[in-house]
Amino acid sequence: MSSSVPPWAAADSYTAALHAGRGPLFLRRADGWLLPLEVERWCARADAVDLDVLDRCEGTVLDVGCGPGRLAAELAARGRTALGIDVNEAAVEHTIRLGGQALRRSVFEPLPGEGRWGTVLLMDGNIGIGGDPTALLERAVGLLRPRGLLLAETAPVDVDERVDVHITDARTDAGSPFPWARLGTPALLRYAYGWERAGHWTAGGRRFVALRSRSASSSAEPPKRTALLNSQRARKPSGDSPVPNR
Structure with missing residues (x-):
C-alpha cells in the first residue's frame, strides 16, 4: 500500500465541513450513488454509543x-x-483543540508505538480505509501488542463492497477518486482470518465487531475462549504502555 497522503486529504468540501461542524457531505460512487457522512455527529462530543465502545478499550488506544x-x-x-x-x-x-493527541499520518505509514498498542479503533466505517480490508487488518496486527484488541464499526447492512469514491457536498466533487470499502459484520468476520472473535453488537442503529489478535505462540492453535469485554468501565493503561510522541 502507498504511504502517500490520499488525494482527498486536503479536500475543500471536507475541510469546510469539519470547520463548520456540519454537512451535507457524501461519498459518491461512479454510478452517482451517495453515502451520507455524519459530520454533525463526528464533530460533536462522544455520544452514549461511542462511550460504550470506549469503555471496552484496553491499554493504550490508537484511533485510526x-x-x-x-x-x-x-x-x-x-x-x-x-x-x-x-x-x-x-x-x-x-x-x-479538543484536548486529544493527534498526528497527520496514514495508517500505512510508520507510527509511534508499533506492536505495543492495546487497542486499535476503526470507527465510523474506517474499516474501509484503503479499499482493502485484508491489508488493513494485517496492518492492525502489526500495530497491536500480542492479544491486542481491534474495535471496528461495520456498515448497518450486510455488504461487502470495494469501490472508488469521491468526497462531495452534492454540488462539486473534491479531488481525485480514492479506494474505499464498505463491510457489514458478516463480511468483516470472513476477512478476519487469524483473529479471535471477541464479540459483536448493535447499539443506536450502529454495528460493531471486536477482534483479538493472537500471540505468536498460539497463532496456529484454535482460540481457547472468547474474550470477555468489560462494558462497564475502562481498564487502566498498563505500566509499560507506550506513550505516543508527536
Whole structure:
C-alpha cells in the first residue's frame, strides 16, 4: 500500500465541513450513488454509543481515521493514553483543540508505538480505509501488542463492497477518486482470518465487531475462549504502555 497522503486529504468540501461542524457531505460512487457522512455527529462530543465502545478499550488506544477527534479527546479526558491519526490537517487540528493527541499520518505509514498498542479503533466505517480490508487488518496486527484488541464499526447492512469514491457536498466533487470499502459484520468476520472473535453488537442503529489478535505462540492453535469485554468501565493503561510522541 502507498504511504502517500490520499488525494482527498486536503479536500475543500471536507475541510469546510469539519470547520463548520456540519454537512451535507457524501461519498459518491461512479454510478452517482451517495453515502451520507455524519459530520454533525463526528464533530460533536462522544455520544452514549461511542462511550460504550470506549469503555471496552484496553491499554493504550490508537484511533485510526480519528476525524475531528471526539474519541481521542474523550479518552484524553479520562486520563487514557491515546493517539488519533488522520490524513486531513483540519481533522488533526480539531482533535488537538479538543484536548486529544493527534498526528497527520496514514495508517500505512510508520507510527509511534508499533506492536505495543492495546487497542486499535476503526470507527465510523474506517474499516474501509484503503479499499482493502485484508491489508488493513494485517496492518492492525502489526500495530497491536500480542492479544491486542481491534474495535471496528461495520456498515448497518450486510455488504461487502470495494469501490472508488469521491468526497462531495452534492454540488462539486473534491479531488481525485480514492479506494474505499464498505463491510457489514458478516463480511468483516470472513476477512478476519487469524483473529479471535471477541464479540459483536448493535447499539443506536450502529454495528460493531471486536477482534483479538493472537500471540505468536498460539497463532496456529484454535482460540481457547472468547474474550470477555468489560462494558462497564475502562481498564487502566498498563505500566509499560507506550506513550505516543508527536
